[in-house]
Amino acid sequence: MLLTETIVDSFIDTRRETEIRCKPLQTEDYVVQPIEDVSPPKWHLGHTTWFFEEFLLQKFSPNYVPYKADFSFVFNSYYESVGKRVIRANRGNLSRPSVSEIYEYRAYVTDKIIHLFSGQTTEEMNKLLEIGIHHEKQHQELLLTDIKFILGNNPLFPVYSKDYEENPIVNPTPEWVRISEGLYPIGHRGNDFCFDNELGSHKVFLTSFQISKVLVTNSEFIEFIEDGGYTSFNYWHAEGWDWVSKQKIDAPLYWYIIDGKWHHYTLKGFKEVAPNHPITHLSYYEAFAYAQWKGFRLPTEFEWEVAQNQFKWGQRWEWTESAYLPYPNYKKAEGALGEYNGKFMVNQKVLRGGSIATPKEHTRPTYRNFFHPTLRWQYTGLRLAK
Amino acid sequence: MLLTETIVDSFIDTRRETEIRCKPLQTEDYVVQPIEDVSPPKWHLGHTTWFFEEFLLQKFSPNYVPYKADFSFVFNSYYESVGKRVIRANRGNLSRPSVSEIYEYRAYVTDKIIHLFSGQTTEEMNKLLEIGIHHEKQHQELLLTDIKFILGNNPLFPVYSKDYEENPIVNPTPEWVRISEGLYPIGHRGNDFCFDNELGSHKVFLTSFQISKVLVTNSEFIEFIEDGGYTSFNYWHAEGWDWVSKQKIDAPLYWYIIDGKWHHYTLKGFKEVAPNHPITHLSYYEAFAYAQWKGFRLPTEFEWEVAQNQFKWGQRWEWTESAYLPYPNYKKAEGALGEYNGKFMVNQKVLRGGSIATPKEHTRPTYRNFFHPTLRWQYTGLRLAK
Amino acid sequence: MLLTETIVDSFIDTRRETEIRCKPLQTEDYVVQPIEDVSPPKWHLGHTTWFFEEFLLQKFSPNYVPYKADFSFVFNSYYESVGKRVIRANRGNLSRPSVSEIYEYRAYVTDKIIHLFSGQTTEEMNKLLEIGIHHEKQHQELLLTDIKFILGNNPLFPVYSKDYEENPIVNPTPEWVRISEGLYPIGHRGNDFCFDNELGSHKVFLTSFQISKVLVTNSEFIEFIEDGGYTSFNYWHAEGWDWVSKQKIDAPLYWYIIDGKWHHYTLKGFKEVAPNHPITHLSYYEAFAYAQWKGFRLPTEFEWEVAQNQFKWGQRWEWTESAYLPYPNYKKAEGALGEYNGKFMVNQKVLRGGSIATPKEHTRPTYRNFFHPTLRWQYTGLRLAK
């Protein structure tokens, strides 16, 4: 557990970073929700604020007056235990509260939290504040990927900002890491912050395996496309094939052919695809099909965790073959916070790593990200194993 | 045909009135599209402007430089002949062009039109300008009803403006107008502007009938509700009953019971329902069911047109029993403008009258409005016949 | 009103004819429901029987014991007033009651009706029996078109029977009938049986018009196809165009190109399309688009009725431009029978004429058939007007 002072500093930094990420937005960009998975930026701003109001100010700040009573209804997301929520698909239909009002709401709550923590604090309060900070950091990542989706699906394809370099590294020479059979420890140890789904440190027995030191690149994936990868059902899961066929998928998200060359939308605008950069914006189904086509497979999350100190990671979330399931002795937290992770442990795949959208200090070797196998709007790529 | 000067004056007034209607909006309100039938206000602003650019400036203004090339793609609505349009359901996903950019676009096009018409004009140009003005007036009405829907479906129920009185009249004492059997003229005569669907003046033979001098009121409709009108299938069309059952309809749009009394959302905010004001925001199915329950029927559009000079109208669109069909000798206009009316002549019901949202000079005894029988977000009520 | 004896004879003939139509069926063919509009043949057999049980035996036959209590639940169709019905889309999921049991049910009810009418009858009873007969005759037509759909959508395309000649006539030389402006009587007169929607004999005023003596032929329609009729939106209603695009319609129902020639499925099996036979299995949208392309229009139902004694009809249902609406002074029958027609008077188009599936004596100049504008599994064609 950190000192209160350190946590409050982190709180202030986090609140500021969220707003920095939104700076290049025009007011209108804050409002829309082109698909259900993507939330309007203003909702992220409000929802992360509501979290502090609901779980800290309402509980520990005597005589706290909520900024506005009905915001709790508008900015609650999936916490069924707290109150009737606005249905997720409906977020993009709400023009009010306005963006400026939400910024006022943020300032109000930030201020009240700082004031609350300048007094006597308890371990429970510190812990809740820490969770709230990490909750907001998770939304910082979503903010950036949601903004990319909002602008990348507008026929005008506006440039967002020159500050976000989506392809920071050129791949080094491919090489395999070998790990021998044995019992290995898995899960979070130590006192640093982690989510409940990383706890329950335990051992797994792994058969010997090899895992690539590098991520699959754009040029490698273009080979797959050109070899008919998207039209050969035998590389695909049955449900993956249905998805490809019904949605008419034939390239990664944001990819278009212009004058015979592959281009993609980035936060800096339209660019030609760079051959030796890691591929991104793939669904699990595409990552799996690529590995099948190549004659390899995806690593499990356990293989990844065991081998991760032997390769570079953190530029792309990496799909693993593992389903998102509880670790042995998993315990979900009491109360509304218990809804945080455990309720999603079905029909999702684990991703490991991190991306250029991931806030600093917000990924680690044991961090378990998870998404449905069709989703592609995160920065998602793959690493091969055999 | 009016003088060019008069038309240009009318053009300027119309452009101004559109913007006046939007004045109380916050930027965010311009963007959202809660249901497919409702368009974002900024789309209305752009689309009405695009119409002048496409059908006048591009054709008659030599060397005209469009404000932005891709606006034609964004602001085209249903004119399939002009270019691939943004799918209607997708309008609320477009944060760009921004509101301020659209206002600049409006100013640019308004200016260019004024300049074009300060030179030599032709009858064709005058006619197209007149159509564009009336097109924009139609969108003025939609603007107000769409704004009401956007705000009225927000859980914060914001007040829009104190300027719009939705219930301008108290009903006079009920009375029936008697019309005797005979041949009557129907359709537009004279040289004033009208839409192509009003043309083809012709005669219809009407059996004798009676039509009410007054519209059905809120208190009368509440009797219907309290008598189980919404739960008795025998008052309803089969498709109306399916609609009521699946959509769980049990009151007019915007109606809620608060503390045991009926309230409704208006542009001035939440109000208690006034008993002797005309009922509004009904679907055709509800209007029909009410008439069945009362033992009467809806008038046909012909009965309405023949009798209309014997009662007051214009506060509410009135559902008629008539399907929206071409008059004898109906001719649709050549080219893209020909898509304007004729292509909708199936599965829709005619409404006659006008509403508080209808621009002045934009309704007349022969005006034929039309909507699908389930729609309720317009100011729609009913008058009985027998 | 006919003599009881004559009605009972007609009843017996009708019951027999229904079963004759089903004779070539295999047991399995009685069960399936490939689309919601098509009912399983065994449902038709049971439903027409249930009608007599429900509206005659239950009411007028003292101590009548229903064949089986729960059949009323299974075989009720849309008569909401009588009891909870099996949802229409679900009929093809019911393997029981078995076909043989339904034939027993038919025999049982037929017998009880004959017995009931061998005693004292009332005018009400006679009238209800007559309606039941006509109800069953309507289902005879549906039986044949539903059977065609069931077999015509099976990849094995089985021959149904050599007895049904779908193309009985070769078109005579085209010629126009001219009708001059004037007041004409419309609707059923006299004491013969008719449905309530034909009643309310009244006058309509018609502008002068011409109507073709012949139906549009296959070869004429092939010209429309080859001229790109299905891919030119300007011939279509907006909703027709959506339908064509979403359903990927590019030819009449049952049409396929084999070895470069148009073939179609008929009750006699696959046949090459005969050029000078009337086109059939068109939706209203296709009929309308054809007329637009040809530069003509569809007649209204009133024009058709006024002109019908000057041309041959009865081989094909003919789409008209008229919406299905009540005639002036339309009164729907009391009780459950009142649900028969009036509740469908919205969103449907009137067809006039008759087809090879129509039972003898079951069409007449005033008969108003009606279907939704997308439906094509009936024998539906068109006649031009101008």
Added chain:
Amino acid sequence: MLLTETIVDSFIDTRRETEIRCKPLQTEDYVVQPIEDVSPPKWHLGHTTWFFEEFLLQKFSPNYVPYKADFSFVFNSYYESVGKRVIRANRGNLSRPSVSEIYEYRAYVTDKIIHLFSGQTTEEMNKLLEIGIHHEKQHQELLLTDIKFILGNNPLFPVYSKDYEENPIVNPTPEWVRISEGLYPIGHRGNDFCFDNELGSHKVFLTSFQISKVLVTNSEFIEFIEDGGYTSFNYWHAEGWDWVSKQKIDAPLYWYIIDGKWHHYTLKGFKEVAPNHPITHLSYYEAFAYAQWKGFRLPTEFEWEVAQNQFKWGQRWEWTESAYLPYPNYKKAEGALGEYNGKFMVNQKVLRGGSIATPKEHTRPTYRNFFHPTLRWQYTGLRLAK
């Protein structure tokens, strides 16, 4: 590998057993498909036959004449590599081929197989025949559960047969089996038949755990219902809760309250629910929610496999917490048979055990059954772990 003779005996027995299971069916019952997951019995009869024709007769029987060329189109299921299949949801729309024709097809193919194997055989042929037998045995189980669904969703609720006792055992006294931490072998060993998903025998490290000797009973589950289990979101996965809410689930499949007591449909007809019999027809979501409510959890498939020799099983498929994933070193078979298992390894949960519908010799300690978490029409229950 078994002797050819033994395999052929097993083939003959299997073919016979399939038909025995269908004996109580009426012809109509063979045809319908009330939901997509349930196939018409006649399809099962044809599809299992087609498998032998496609993978053995077509390949190894020189001059083999297929019974009918287009049956391959009709009876192919999901093997995309073999040819265009009839879409799964469409199976219940096919009245032809008739039931008797399919029985002839069965006899023809059975005969040809026996003849083929009376000559020289190869190991490959034996192996394919064995797979075909096990494939048909899997369909035997589906046949019974599909028949139950077809009859159990008919409003007449017919009795199928007195021969199938769905509740063969009364639960013994509850007791926990304790397994201590350690490395345990998982997967199939030896030369007996198994599916490819059981291969790749390997070790897993298990934390110590306890698993119940008995299945959860009806009376225990009724406690869950009565305690509001179906209306408390906190016991459910987020997707489980959506499913319960949208589908309005409030009891196991086939359960109805009659006169205040729980009854359920069985193959012997309607019965009162017996309190101390194992609960069945639960989805994974319900099984998980029950375990949450009880304060325990579901076992993993590995825990189950390690502990299974210490309790009785085989009366009910048991949901486990494990996702259906490939074992380390999993290799999918070459060619069309490779589509058999691997392509389903996403979004499904593993079930272990067996049921009264499982053919004898067709379950074993390493057998991995799998279904989507919403499915309930199999005989599915649960065993608790902690």
